[in-house]
Amino acid sequence: MNINFVILLAALFFAVSDKVMAASSQVLRFSVSTSWGMPFGQFENEEITGGLIYDLALAISDKNKLRPQFVLLPRNRIDTGAQNNEFDIRCYVTPEWVADKNSYLWSDPLFEISDIVIGHINVPPIKKLADLNGKKIGTVLGYIYPTLEKDIKNGRIEREDAENQKAVLQKLVHARTSYAISNGLSYVYFLKTSENRGQLSKWQKKISSTNFHCAILKKSHLKTRDLITSIRELKMNGSIERILSKYR
Numbered sequence: 001m002n003i004n005f006v007i008l009l010a011a012l013f014f015a016v017s018d019k020v021m022a023a024s025s026q027v028l029r030f031s032v033s034t035s036w037g038m039p040f041g042q043f044e045n046e047e048i049t050g051g052l053i054y055d056l057a058l059a060i061s062d063k064n065k066l067r068p069q070f071v072l073l074p075r076n077r078i079d080t081g082a083q084n085n086e087f088d089i090r091c092y093v094t095p096e097w098v099a100d101k102n103s104y105l106w107s108d109p110l111f112e113i114s115d116i117v118i119g120h121i122n123v124p125p126i127k128k129l130a131d132l133n134g135k136k137i138g139t140v141l142g143y144i145y146p147t148l149e150k151d152i153k154n155g156r157i158e159r160e161d162a163e164n165q166k167a168v169l170q171k172l173v174h175a176r177t178s179y180a181i182s183n184g185l186s187y188v189y190f191l192k193t194s195e196n197r198g199q200l201s202k203w204q205k206k207i208s209s210t211n212f213h214c215a216i217l218k219k220s221h222l223k224t225r226d227l228i229t230s231i232r233e234l235k236m237n238g239s240i241e242r243i244l245s246k247y248r
Contacts, residue, residue, distance in 0.1 A: 028066040028222065030057045031087040035075040035140055037166035039189040039247035040092055046072060052185075053092050055243045056110075060089070060214070063230040066222075075142035088222055091214040096146060098215065105224050107231045109211035110240055114184040115145060119201040123178045126205040136160050138168040138180030145181060147208045166190065173199040181207070189247055 032041060032048050042050035048070050061068040071087045079099040081087060091110075095101040117126050117137070126132060129147070133156045139145065141161040151157045160177050162168045165186040172180040173196040182190075187204070191197045214231050216224045234240050 026067055027069045028057075028061050028064065028089065028227075029069045029071050029087040031078050031081060031090040032070045032072045033075045033078060033092075034072060035142060035164045036092070037164040037186065038193075039185060048072070052243060052247050055246070056091055056214075056240065059234055059239055059243065060091075060227070060231060063234060064227060075140075082217055085217065085219055087217070088220040089214055089216045089227065092212050093215050094210050094212055096210075097144060101215075103218055104215035105218055105228055107214040107216075107228055108235060109213060110231070110235060111244055112209055112211050114206050114209045115147070115181055116184055116187060117179055117181055117205040117207055118172070118187065119179045119203070120172055120175050120177075121199050121201055122175070123201070125201065125203040126179065129205075129207065132157050132179065135179055136177060138162060138171050138177040140165055140168055140181075145207070148181075169194070169200075170196075173197075175199070185247065 030053075032053070034043075036043075036051070036053065038050075039052050041048050041053055048054050054070075057068045057070070071081065073081050073086070078090065082090075082100070082103060095106065098104065117132065119125065129151075132148070133151065136158040137160060139159045139161050141163055145152070148157055152159055160171070162171055165182060168177075168180050169182060169187070169190045171177050173194070184206075191200070216222075216227050218224060
């Protein structure tokens with residue numbers, strides 16, 4: 001083969017490779033959990049099309065002049081996705097939910113959400129956690145509830161898992177469960193949008209509060225420190241609070 005032709009082919013290969021790398025460096029890949037419901041994520045045809053985390057992803061991407069790409073994963077496959085470098089960043093996450101928290105750079109806390117126990121309108125209120133002993137409660141598949149984990153493992157409380165938070169609340173309004181755990185933001189959103197909200201208790205029992213972050217994989221090819229800085233700026237200039245206010 002002509003040596004000049006070989007050199008030309010090599011030059012073309014590296015030119016194409018450089019363009020591919022440049023294009024990939026312009027993409028910011030967000031992990032998206034199929035267990036989310038509104039207000040965190042709205043899904044159509046297995047794609048996220050709206051919601052709080054969608055809006056947050058757009059704001060972070062725009063701040064960094066990157067194109068957002070959403071990687072849809074089941075909740076129990078996100079840790080594996082991180083190991084396989086399938087995404088760059090995950091938001092709406094806390095270190096307690098992550099198998100290897102040291103594999104990420106963590107943003108400052110972005111917002112706080114409480115977990116609450118609520119009930120069907122026809123059941124007695126929960127006044128203390130011990131009142132849940134012997135009860136079956138609606139929970140989200142794959143979610144960890146640190147305050148209740150000991151009682152769940154010991155069998156004092158039985159989980160009734162559903163795919164996402166909306167499904168948990170729908171089971172409750174149809175009396176398929178008597179009690180359920182919800183994060184406060186999802187509960188408020190459900191009360192605003194559901195025709196069946198009258199079937200839910202007026203009382204609620206707070207069991208925990210959690211600060212949520214964005215977490216960036218350290219092995220991402222992007223400039224992780226720049227991403228952390230940009231998220232801090234969005235928090236400080238009120239952008240994140242404005243996003244949250246849309247869904248409260």
